[in-house]
Amino acid sequence: MNKYNLKKLEEKLRRCKSVKLEDVTLDDVNEISSIKIDRRKPSNERILDFLTKVKNPYIFKVNGKLVKIEFSNNERKAEECTTCFKRFI
Numbered sequence: 756m757n758k759y760n761l762k763k764l765e766e767k768l769r770r771c772k773s774v775k776l777e778d779v780t781l782d783d784v785n786e787i788s789s790i791k792i793d794r795r796k797p798s799n800e801r802i803l804d805f806l807t808k809v810k811n812p813y814i815f816k817v818n819g820k821l822v823k824i825e826f827s828n829n830e831r832k833a834e835e836c837t838t839c840f841k842r843f844i
């Protein structure tokens with residue numbers, strides 16, 4: 756876990772969270788299927804790997820379409836809200 760710069764990742768999250776979808780082009784973000792994460796690692800390391808590899812963890816492409824994810828405090832699980840991400844998690 757020491758290989759991750761947590762302060763840098765926290766700053767990246769703060770910066771990326773405020774980006775508006777209409778200000779993003781397809782070239783600004785990753786195609787989600789191109790992000791390779793080792794599923795043998797513990798979940799916290801998989802999350803850190805994803806945050807390190809992806810340009811913006813909140814906005815990415817799925818089959819060439821821009822997708823933005825947001826979170827709320829309504830206690831619903833991500834799996835209850837969407838199904839397309841199950842392939843990648």
